[in-house]
Each structure stands twice: as C-alpha cells, then as structure tokens.
Amino acid sequence: MNQGGGTSLTDRYGNTELHFLAASGDATRVRQLPKYPEIIDRRNVNGSTALFLAAANGHLEVVKLLLAVGADVNISNENAATPLFMAARNGYEEIVRLLLEAGADPHLTNKNAVTPQAIAAHRGHKNTALLIASYTTKKSCGRSEDGVEKILKRGPENG
Numbered sequence: 001m002n003q004g005g006g007t008s009l010t011d012r013y014g015n016t017e018l019h020f021l022a023a024s025g026d027a028t029r030v031r032q033l034p035k036y037p038e039i040i041d042r043r044n045v046n047g048s049t050a051l052f053l054a055a056a057n058g059h060l061e062v063v064k065l066l067l068a069v070g071a072d073v074n075i076s077n078e079n080a081a082t083p084l085f086m087a088a089r090n091g092y093e094e095i096v097r098l099l100l101e102a103g104a105d106p107h108l109t110n111k112n113a114v115t116p117q118a119i120a121a122h123r124g125h126k127n128t129a130l131l132i133a134s135y136t137t138k139k140s141c142g143r144s145e146d147g148v149e150k151i152l153k154r155g156p157e158n159g
Contacts, residue, residue: 014044022050022066025059035069047077055083055099058092063099073104080111088116088132091125100135107136 010016016039021030041049051071054062063083067073076082084104087095096116100106109115114122117136120129 018050022054022062025062027061030062030065041072049075052083055095056086060095063095067102073102082108085116088120088128091128093128096128106132
C-alpha cells in the first residue's frame with residue numbers, strides 16, 4: 001500500500017480501505033472509518049468510487065452510509081457508468097430507489113449511450129426498469145412504461 005494523499009492508503013490500483021469495505025459490504029467497518037471528505041469520492045484506476053462499488057455489489061447499508069456522508073450520487077467511472085447504472089444493471093431495486101431519492105440522474109448514459117432504465121429492462125429487471133421510469137418523463141428521456149414493456153418483450157439486444 002502507498003500513502004494516498006493525506007489520510008488514506010491506496011493499493012497499486014488506487015483502491016483505499018473504503019473501496020475494499022464498500023465492495024465487500026462491510027457496513028460495520030465503514031461506520032468505524034473516520035469521515036474524510038477527500039476519500040469519499042476518490043476514484044480507483046477504473047474510475048470507480050466506494051459508492052459505485054457498494055451499489056454494483058448490492059450493499060444497501062453501505063450505500064446508505066456513503067450517501068449520508070456526502071458521496072457524489074452521479075459520479076461515473078471510466079465507462080461513464082454511475083452507481084445508479086450499476087445497481088439497475090444488477091437489479092438492486094432498493095438501492096436504485098435510494099439513489100434516485102438521493103438525486104441520481106436517471107438520464108445519464110454510459111459510454112454506449114445506454115440509460116439505467118434500458119440496462120435494467122435489457123437484463124430482465126422489470127420492476128427496477130419501471131421504478132426508474134417513474135422518475136422520468138416521456139419528454140425528457142424518450143421512454144415510458146410502454147417503452148419498457150416493448151424492451152422486455154423484444155428481448156436482449158445491444159444497448
């Protein structure tokens with residue numbers, strides 16, 4: 001581990017202790033960490049933050065803790081995927097709800113121009129896709145609940 005600037009150590013991939021704890025879902029140890037603002041949104045070499053890793057791995061309690069200390073809900077990784085995108089991709093409906101309530105933008109797309117709603121529908125997470133649709137409008141995102149139903153019926157395809 002290398003000194004990562006101030007109060008945290010990082011591995012050769014830029015992961016801090018917070019990254020590891022968030023990825024593994026260790027809410028108890030996350031609670032025990034000092035609340036250093038400079039590491040909350042620190043990115044590893046892939047651009048992933050602790051919130052991104054917790055959301056991608058379905059760790060609701062860790063997501064709650066990170067949001068409570070000010071983690072950026074719309075920060076994206078090197079593929080332009082956000083914590084909302086990853087939670088939607090993996091069908092973590094309660095995390096999706098929490099992120100949306102915390103201000104996650106459902107219109108942000110990854111580098112392939114895929115929205116969280118579209119990836120949820122593509123992966124067969126109907127309730128998650130419908131939840132995201134409830135936070136969007138036809139005019140602003142070009143999709144509606146009917147659009148989600150069409151994606152679900154059409155089956156997997158690119159984007």
